[in-house]
Amino acid sequence: MSKKAFWILFSLILLGGFLLRILPVRDHNFFFTVDQADDGVYVREILDRKQLILHGSRTNIPGVYAGPLWYYFLAIGYFFAGGDPTGGVVMVILLNMAVTGFLMWIVSKKVGRTEALTLGTGLQVFWWF
Numbered sequence: 001m002s003k004k005a006f007w008i009l010f011s012l013i014l015l016g017g018f019l020l021r022i023l024p025v026r027d028h029n030f031f032f033t034v035d036q037a038d039d040g041v042y043v044r045e046i047l048d049r050k051q052l053i054l055h056g057s058r059t060n061i062p063g064v065y066a067g068p069l070w071y072y073f074l075a076i077g078y079f080f081a082g083g084d085p086t087g088g089v090v091m092v093i094l095l096n097m098a099v100t101g102f103l104m105w106i107v108s109k110k111v112g113r114t115e116a117l118t119l120g121t122g123l124q125v126f127w128w129f
Contacts, residue, residue, distance in 0.1 A: 010104055010116075014101055025093070030089050039074055047079055053068045053072075103119060104117065104120040
């Protein structure tokens with residue numbers, strides 16, 4: 001497979017995955033669970049109350065917390081969406097696209113272009129990813 005064909009298919013896979021995920025979200029068609037609400041509270045603390053959050057979400061181990069970078073990452077989306085939870089969902093979609101693109105690029109270098117495109121397509125149609 002030529003390098004040009006690879007990059008065209010690479011882009012089409014990411015564009016298709018992005019559209020597959022963003023179209024339902026545009027009408028606020030997404031799950032808003034307790035976890036998203038908890039993240040939203042911390043993001044509000046960062047954006048509206050100008051608090052510096054030093055611990056992240058709770059883990060299954062009592063007293064142990066994850067790092068706070070997740071809240072700061074979501075805060076970017078909430079900021080640009082004016083506090084709408086859709087901003088956080090869009091940030092997760094962009095993270096998904098970035099991880100898929102990075103994995104496809106690495107696999108193309110280490111294994112092969114066809115395998116990279118197969119991996120990217122598989123990740124984009126696998127909804128739980």
